[in-house]
Amino acid sequence: MEKGKAYFMKGCEVVAEAALRAGCRFFAGYPITPQNEILEYMSQHMSERGGSFVQSESEIAAVNMVYGAAAAGIRSMTSSSSPGISLKTEGISYMAAARLPGVIVSVQRGGPGLGTIQPAQVDYMQAVYAPGHGGHRCMVFTPSTLQEMADVTAIAFEKSERDRNPAIILIDGCLASVMEKVVLPEAIEPPARPDWALRPIANTPKAWISPGWMNPEDLEQDNLQRAEMYMRWQAEDVMVEETGLEDAEIVLTGYGTSARSAHSAMRALRARGIRAGLIKPLTVSPFPVESYRKLSGGVKRVIVVEMAIPGQMLGDVQAACDVQVDYFARAGGVIPTGEEVERFVLSLLEQPADAYREV
Amino acid sequence: MEKGKAYFMKGCEVVAEAALRAGCRFFAGYPITPQNEILEYMSQHMSERGGSFVQSESEIAAVNMVYGAAAAGIRSMTSSSSPGISLKTEGISYMAAARLPGVIVSVQRGGPGLGTIQPAQVDYMQAVYAPGHGGHRCMVFTPSTLQEMADVTAIAFEKSERDRNPAIILIDGCLASVMEKVVLPEAIEPPARPDWALRPIANTPKAWISPGWMNPEDLEQDNLQRAEMYMRWQAEDVMVEETGLEDAEIVLTGYGTSARSAHSAMRALRARGIRAGLIKPLTVSPFPVESYRKLSGGVKRVIVVEMAIPGQMLGDVQAACDVQVDYFARAGGVIPTGEEVERFVLSLLEQPADAYREV
């Protein structure tokens, strides 16, 4: 590929290629729709870069192989979709416990259970608040364009490694499948093996990677350090895109595919003379609390657009906001259109917003 | 056992015996500390009641066997501790999707990862907000005494069956292991096979149990119905114990083992002339929002006692409360004592409460 040139690519390919360019040299995964093209791309291109691709026996095997590769200091990734992410939660928690970096791509589909194979945003709470037992947290990146996907992938690897904590790229089946023009970042060399990583040669200084503690007091200290890390994230690592907030009376907000519908609606409302703005989180853990908190008195309503019923990001917006929060959602695999969002906002402006969702 | 008489029993035995008395006739589980005595008790006593006990090949097998037994209309249960619950989340989500009842006992220990085998409360967010992918919810019962454990177990089965949705009993390694006097409820006969359940005989009316949908619109309708169910829970199924709220200036709150420490502290503070009260949720999903919301101006502070760092129930209390919320926690397997909580409250009353936790 030519440097700096835009290529027309599919979402799954973008996140895979961006990971390879970010120095990812190990990928293990297990097939599940709608993210199989990530495995497919990795299976074709990982070995060209000198890395290893494994289609594992199970979702559990995949995440534990990532644990192993990460312990050896290799930039590693796995990906799955909703049921598969549930199966990986034990392993993600073990990675966090052992202070191992690694990137997990979670491609949400309709749920619960087997659900549907169409896109949804119903795994937000899992990614943000319970990516495994134990109360640990991961950074959660929420790109809404393929260009953003290319960009946050490298950041996810870097911050995951900085923090020695797994990071999640939370997308959905729509972003995984659409095609857009993307300028890919330049490929970097995988970084040198970190000091903490395990080494293959016997007679080197001892390294120790473990997901367990003998002593509750030691684990309590660990939990405290983790809590401090989460506070640093809040202070330093929030990524958010704000549009039109300077004069907005209505603020739309959403992430990923929902942000695209919200953005369309915002432009349509502006064309009608309604001063709409948009808050688009690119990280939801840490959550861009400040973007909502600072909304001035001129803002009458914040409208959360989500592909989840009941709302999930909704709660985080409500906790951050002092103004009235409304909510428009489709779920089960149905994608809200910009027109639907626009009509919902128009209806709100004429009448009190108590409808659960527009039908 | 003699009817109506109190017996001195261990937590694991209480939840197991109470389940049998509630008509539970299938249990599948896999060993993990600190909840092995539930399996042990079930392995000894299930067959006496004519039911089936299976020590399965894995946590995943266990929850899927419960899925199967529940689909056949049998009152069914499984149990595990933190890493094991993560492994079960896919199955719990499938149970919810297929509209199957069943009770999951989650015995929390220090985390993340392998963590410790000592008690903790770090799986609250998982139980309440992400017991599997897909955004489904379970009722979550949080007894703090063995008597309450005996009592909520029967309720968990009944409501789970009423709603055709899995229910969680969320305890910790301490409640699982302590011994207390308990009056067990009388045994009931397992209820007749529900109409929706699968039947073994070929030539009966067709039953259909499935965790998937072909059509996104159908799943969206399902998600809406679920959201309405969660609202009904909020209106009708909250269980909470309030103590001393009529004159309280300080309100302690916590669930499970933390509630016991909070209760000790409350009594000690009252003995010092400080008007302390207690809110003890027996369900955290639905959360007793009203108990916190109604706190009058006389209450200066609400203090959340939790075995989790960072706080987990803390967020729910903050969202429900208008008064200042403080937070005292130990974690990693360390249990906060009543004295620690008392000293923390005393320190608060003399100085601004910004300490993360008392050391």
Add this chain to the structure above:
Amino acid sequence: MEKGKAYFMKGCEVVAEAALRAGCRFFAGYPITPQNEILEYMSQHMSERGGSFVQSESEIAAVNMVYGAAAAGIRSMTSSSSPGISLKTEGISYMAAARLPGVIVSVQRGGPGLGTIQPAQVDYMQAVYAPGHGGHRCMVFTPSTLQEMADVTAIAFEKSERDRNPAIILIDGCLASVMEKVVLPEAIEPPARPDWALRPIANTPKAWISPGWMNPEDLEQDNLQRAEMYMRWQAEDVMVEETGLEDAEIVLTGYGTSARSAHSAMRALRARGIRAGLIKPLTVSPFPVESYRKLSGGVKRVIVVEMAIPGQMLGDVQAACDVQVDYFARAGGVIPTGEEVERFVLSLLEQPADAYREV
């Protein structure tokens, strides 16, 4: 069912019902064609007899659950077909090592690999010579009618328990699927728990069941005792049916479905005035060596009929025989007909038998 009355039943049902009547009170299995009706029957009728049926997570889980139930002194069974039996071989070897009884029904289909789902006899060597690593042996029963299947099932349980060694009932997809009239044996009560079995109550004399040895010399002694057991089998436990050997010039031999074709051919040849006889082993481990060894000079040829290419039982017949051994086989799921066998024999009588098989 009425005592002593013949019922028209399917092979899978016969072996399942005969096992229940022989006191089998535990069955674990995993579905694979062509033996699913064994699981189906057990799932419907095991609980009526007070026993437990488990459809396990995998073939491996199934055989290990049988290991566990057998260790508790319960008459136990599992069944599978070719690929599934391979997966069970580790467990069968563990059962033998731990000196545990139990019955494995092996329903052969075309192989290797996934093969076909039609009947074959290509797992004879596995059953007789390598039912798992370690060189242990199992008694292998080879009924050729459903009545024999009903009869040997009880014998398999008894001898397995007498020897504390797993036994195999080796049939094929044809016998599993055909329907015939069968008089089932009367049901017996499951025998009392053997002294060697594990007990559920803690304060009883210690029992010890283990598939391993710390000391090579101890395992060598075990191997010697096993070798003596195999010699006792040879002396005492052979089951075989001999027909027309008194005047035979041609002896047909085969087991299971092949024995049926051989029997048809024998009658057809007799009708033509050719003095044909039949040796039909009902056990192939121990192998009825004496039946072949004793064949007098009047016998010109022994013809092995087998659904296996290359021959498997063929080698055992050749090792036991002094007369010329010929071989007629179909494989891959094709069943040899009586006419084919007859034509093969006729062709042999006119010309030297060097054709690999008749086409």
Add this chain to the structure above:
Amino acid sequence: MEKGKAYFMKGCEVVAEAALRAGCRFFAGYPITPQNEILEYMSQHMSERGGSFVQSESEIAAVNMVYGAAAAGIRSMTSSSSPGISLKTEGISYMAAARLPGVIVSVQRGGPGLGTIQPAQVDYMQAVYAPGHGGHRCMVFTPSTLQEMADVTAIAFEKSERDRNPAIILIDGCLASVMEKVVLPEAIEPPARPDWALRPIANTPKAWISPGWMNPEDLEQDNLQRAEMYMRWQAEDVMVEETGLEDAEIVLTGYGTSARSAHSAMRALRARGIRAGLIKPLTVSPFPVESYRKLSGGVKRVIVVEMAIPGQMLGDVQAACDVQVDYFARAGGVIPTGEEVERFVLSLLEQPADAYREV
């Protein structure tokens, strides 16, 4: 390493390094004593050669990954010890069915079951007659020195690929662990992808790899072709070392570690003036039938030395021989010494050989 120079290496290292030099570029395995050093060596050195090493989730995963890599035309290997080989038998049968090459190293230990971790030869029947269900066969190589191990490894890969059929290198825990001087073969480049192999690029001619058949007649044809292949092996691929047969009155025979004891005994007997010879099979499938069949009238006895009770190779020798066959064995992890074998032979020469084994 210097070309043509002898290096002092351990058995596991020799087979691993020889595989790499033979162009093996994929290895998947799971730890089990006494063959962990094969995995260890591969984990350290595979990536240097540009290949992939996977420590898999299970024995089953390992063999199926070898299936996958072989299907892609990569020279592939796995290894295990007795219980692990049982678990791999399904996969080996699938490889045979799909006509895939690949090398399986079987490091025998005491059995059955968990057995011991000391060396034995009790998996001969499994390797030769039932390396999986379905009646398929593998070439089985039986080196008895590390130099032979280095040499047969390359041959195993070549013949496995020539035949598109998995091959087994059958050793034991002793050969795996001893150290000897070895001149390793020169490394070759992995051969070009065979025409039949799957390709990663979509728009190439279709390849089809499948372990199943829709049609019994097609599978029967496959079985016939396989039978012909086994006959070609017998004609062309036997490897055997014969020593002193020209004047021998006593012929010792054994493979692997037993062959070493037999060789010591032969030399000691010759030193006493007894004309002893040795037949040492380097392949046991195909079995060197001719070496035994041709033994002239001068040979009074053939003595099989085996680490298996009851004998396993013994049966093949008896079937091939017209002279009297005696048998000396140790088992369970006990290795027969040259002196034991010598004393056994001396005792035979003075008295009828009816002792089961010398004590």
